Amino acid sequence: MRPGRREALVLGGVALGAAAAGGIFGVLALQSRSGAPDLLTAEFADLEGRTRRVAEWQGNALLCNFWATWCAPCREELPLFDDALRSYSARGLRIVAIAVDNAANVQEFLLKVPLTYPILLGGMDAIDLMRRLGNPGGGLPFSVLLNRHGGLQARKLGAYSPEELRKELEALLR
Secondary structure: OOHHHHHHHHHHHHHHHHHHHHHHHHHHHHHHOOOHHHHHHOEEEEOOOOEEEHHHHOOOEEEEEEEOOOOHHHHHHHHHHHHHHHHHHHHOEEEEEEEOOOHHHHHHHHHHOOOOOOEEEOHHHHHHHHHHOOOOOOOOOEEEEEOOOOOEEEEEEOOOOHHHHHHHHHHHOO
C-alpha cells in the first residue's frame, strides 16, 4: 500500500471515529440540557401528602403532564390521558400529572372527573421545572414524554388532540 493511501485511510478512520464520538456525546449533551434529569429527580407531594419522585416511573415510557384546575384546555385533556393509559399501559406507558394548583382544588376536580393515574402537587416548583424542560413561559397544559431510558422524546405546550396523542404514543412505545 502506498504511503499516501495509508495516510488517507488512517485520517479517514480517525475522522469517522471523531464523528461517531461527537454524535454520541452531542446526544448526551442535548439530553442533559433537556431538563429530563431534573424531571426524574423532582419530588412532589401526592394527594395523600406522601413525597413522590418522578423517577419512580423510570424504566417505563412516561407521559408527564403539567396542568391546573383553572386551565380549561387542561381539564379537557386529562380524560384523554386516562383513555390513553387504558389503551397503552400493557405496552409500558405510565402517566403522571403534576398539578400547578392546591390540593383542595385538585381533590374537588377529581370528584367530578376521576382519573386513574397519579396526581402530584407541584406549585411554583413545577413552573420552574417546566421552564427547565423547555417551556420558558410556563404555559399550561404542558406535556413531556420520556422514553424507557429517561431520555426526552417529545414535549408539547397546549392540549393534545386524540390523534396527535396517539401518534406520539405510538412513536414513544416502538
